[in-house]
Amino acid sequence: MRLLLGIPSKWFCLFQKNWLFYRAIFPDTIRSHTESPFPCGWIRRAAMRHVDCSNALQLQLVNTCVQEEKRMMHTAPSVCPLDCADTCSFTVTVEDEHIVKVRGSRVNPLTRGAICAKVSHYPEFVHGSDRLLTPLKRTGPKGAGQFARITWEEALDLIYTRFTGIQQEYGAEAIVPLNYAGPHGFLAGGSMDLRFFHRLGASNLVRRPLCGGVKSEAFVSTYGAVPLMRPEHVAEAQLILVWGNNVTVSQMHLMSYINAARRRGAKLVVIDPRRVPVARKADLHLAIQPGTDVILAWALAAELERIGGLDHAFIAPHVLGAEAFLAEARRLTLAEAAALCGVEAVQIQQLAAWYKSISPAVICPGNGPERNQNGGSGFRAVFALPALAGKFGVVGGGLLQGASAAFPKTPGRLQGEAWRSPGTRSLNIVTIGRDLLDPDLRPPIKGLFIYNHNPVIVHVDQNTMKRGLAREDLFTVVCDIVLTDSVRYADVVLPACSHFEYADLYPSYGHHFLQRAEAVIPPVGEALPNTEIFRRLARRFGFTEPALQASDADLMDEALTLDDARLQGIRPSQLPLDQALPMTFQGGDAVLFRTTFPATPSGKIELYSTALEKTYGLPLPRYKPVASPYPLTLLTPSSDRRITSTFGNLAYSDEVWIEMHPQDAQTRDLCEGMLVRVWNDLGEVHLRLRLTEDVRPGVVCSPKGAWLRTSDNGQTVSALAPSHYADLCQGACFNDTRVEVAAMAEKAL
Ligand code: SF4
Numbered sequence: 001m002r003l004l005l006g007i008p009s010k011w012f013c014l015f016q017k018n019w020l021f022y023r024a025i026f027p028d029t030i031r032s033h034t035e036s037p038f039p040c041g042w043i044r045r046a047a048m049r050h051v052d053c054s055n056a057l058q059l060q061l062v063n064t065c066v067q068e069e070k071r072m073m074h075t076a077p078s079v080c081p082l083d084c085a086d087t088c089s090f091t092v093t094v095e096d097e098h099i100v101k102v103r104g105s106r107v108n109p110l111t112r113g114a115i116c117a118k119v120s121h122y123p124e125f126v127h128g129s130d131r132l133l134t135p136l137k138r139t140g141p142k143g144a145g146q147f148a149r150i151t152w153e154e155a156l157d158l159i160y161t162r163f164t165g166i167q168q169e170y171g172a173e174a175i176v177p178l179n180y181a182g183p184h185g186f187l188a189g190g191s192m193d194l195r196f197f198h199r200l201g202a203s204n205l206v207r208r209p210l211c212g213g214v215k216s217e218a219f220v221s222t223y224g225a226v227p228l229m230r231p232e233h234v235a236e237a238q239l240i241l242v243w244g245n246n247v248t249v250s251q252m253h254l255m256s257y258i259n260a261a262r263r264r265g266a267k268l269v270v271i272d273p274r275r276v277p278v279a280r281k282a283d284l285h286l287a288i289q290p291g292t293d294v295i296l297a298w299a300l301a302a303e304l305e306r307i308g309g310l311d312h313a314f315i316a317p318h319v320l321g322a323e324a325f326l327a328e329a330r331r332l333t334l335a336e337a338a339a340l341c342g343v344e345a346v347q348i349q350q351l352a353a354w355y356k357s358i359s360p361a362v363i364c365p366g367n368g369p370e371r372n373q374n375g376g377s378g379f380r381a382v383f384a385l386p387a388l389a390g391k392f393g394v395v396g397g398g399l400l401q402g403a404s405a406a407f408p409k410t411p412g413r414l415q416g417e418a419w420r421s422p423g424t425r426s427l428n429i430v431t432i433g434r435d436l437l438d439p440d441l442r443p444p445i446k447g448l449f450i451y452n453h454n455p456v457i458v459h460v461d462q463n464t465m466k467r468g469l470a471r472e473d474l475f476t477v478v479c480d481i482v483l484t485d486s487v488r489y490a491d492v493v494l495p496a497c498s499h500f501e502y503a504d505l506y507p508s509y510g511h512h513f514l515q516r517a518e519a520v521i522p523p524v525g526e527a528l529p530n531t532e533i534f535r536r537l538a539r540r541f542g543f544t545e546p547a548l549q550a551s552d553a554d555l556m557d558e559a560l561t562l563d564d565a566r567l568q569g570i571r572p573s574q575l576p577l578d579q580a581l582p583m584t585f586q587g588g589d590a591v592l593f594r595t596t597f598p599a600t601p602s603g604k605i606e607l608y609s610t611a612l613e614k615t616y617g618l619p620l621p622r623y624k625p626v627a628s629p630y631p632l633t634l635l636t637p638s639s640d641r642r643i644t645s646t647f648g649n650l651a652y653s654d655e656v657w658i659e660m661h662p663q664d665a666q667t668r669d670l671c672e673g674m675l676v677r678v679w680n681d682l683g684e685v686h687l688r689l690r691l692t693e694d695v696r697p698g699v700v701c702s703p704k705g706a707w708l709r710t711s712d713n714g715q716t717v718s719a720l721a722p723s724h725y726a727d728l729c730q731g732a733c734f735n736d737t738r739v740e741v742a743a744m745a746e747k748a749l
Pocket of ligand 1: 116
């Protein structure tokens, strides 16, 4: 340090005035300063020991170093915004306004510092070569991804001109927002954007059917919108049923509570067509045929009745329609049910015996069972089991469901619902690709605004979606963080901020903690947060309502009921960053029939639903087999590579494969590692074959979310998924995909 302080005063002056000069002199030490103690931190520490406090020059030098060190390397709190039940808290290391590392933090008591490996790729995602840095305008054919840079002003002008032209010719409903669940914060997920589209009079997009809506409707019809228990309470259970839930991938923090319960002697049962990692630990694994959950739940209910496992003392006051439900459940014999589910009758008997005798018993369902035409019925029947067996009222017992209802949300206010005219057309997100090509749709879709979403990869019937997006007469705006396969179809591209670049407020659909995060880096390039993009659009469209210029802090404060006692008088926009606020009920944790109660019209658990009878003609669950000439069921679950399609642009997620049982491979003369074609009437995908007994015969499995870059023919597994609806919510039926598989050599590429 003395050496440094001894250099000519001319250099000191330059050093004080211009840090870049210092970097020019010591480029290597600056570049490597995260690895080495030498540069700024070293200088500061040495200077503090040797500095002459009467020497203003030296003090200024130290101050410069301190400021620069702060700028160059620090950590900041954040929250994971991804479509995942856990909503982990983060500690983010920032260097020179770049995200360099993402670690878990202990702010969220549920996630306790652990995060999944996927988010370690955030630095590359945020700062990599695919990052969209400026607005762009299409210069080549749709889908080719050829663009030229334009300014924000030009982009907003173009959107205004084209959308108002469409409005004048076809009406505002010819414009459709196509957004889904990219970020899950209140602000980025759906606030100013929806205010804008409601004010514009655009078509209303029904988003829930794509994922989670079927399960949610089954749940709300049975229990009402009410949280039943905290995930942490699973640790108190003595019997855990993990039903269609690949916990280690989709709800990884639940695993530690399952493990804690196991250490206390709890039994673990896994119901899943695949031998997922949690199934390897299970005392019992029922590898059921996909789409037969309703049959299995009926069989368990009937078996419980036969062995005296129904809790009549609970049913009489608290359950509506138990007898009608059981009458349906009894229609199949145990042997018939076991045959349809593809499991042994003794397995069903064993599970029923445990379920009768062991408490607390908890069912932890995932989303997989909803993705078929019996999905709503399957969940209704599964949700009936703890009611019939009287498993509620104890910590660790019942059903792990309803976290979304734990928060005092006010979506109508946040999203400007009041601007939506009652007769506004609604379109189902699942079939928007079909709608884009429908010659009879009135008005036709002429303008599309895609954001928080990558529909080319995520939607069913990918080829139809691609044909729809390729329409030359369709004006498409795509707003995203990186250049996705859907961005390639845009006329105008808007660069969006990652969640590290704006503040947001985070509820969860998997736990009961509310969290807030602030920006940890400035916007990258010319990217803007969603809220600011739609504020600017509103101004360009001449909308003068103050609600369309509300600040992000105002939006946070409009996302929740401010006088809810659990907010403790703190405005949501002021929630401390180092705390996760617990949502409590009657001063304690959610425990159904202790602190929370069914919120159905009858106030009881409704196994017979007049609401669903009225909407769908389904007062009770039903079963309908899938009819298809293709013999294999294709499952396309989540993986440890991506969150749906997020991170699909990164090389680490490029490997694609299909899993098949060796028996199915043998009958088709297929071998491990072979390149196979997987096809049905909707499309064809080429994948590398993996043989494993982790999938049951008759089922093949390939992870969802891979981008077109992984494909040699422009199709991924979504191309094979049908577009018919589930029995509730008009939900997507990815797991009703039926295919055949053969070696690639059977057909010329
Ligand atoms: S994706 Fe899920 S598990 Fe991974 S960090 Fe985000 S919230 Fe946590």
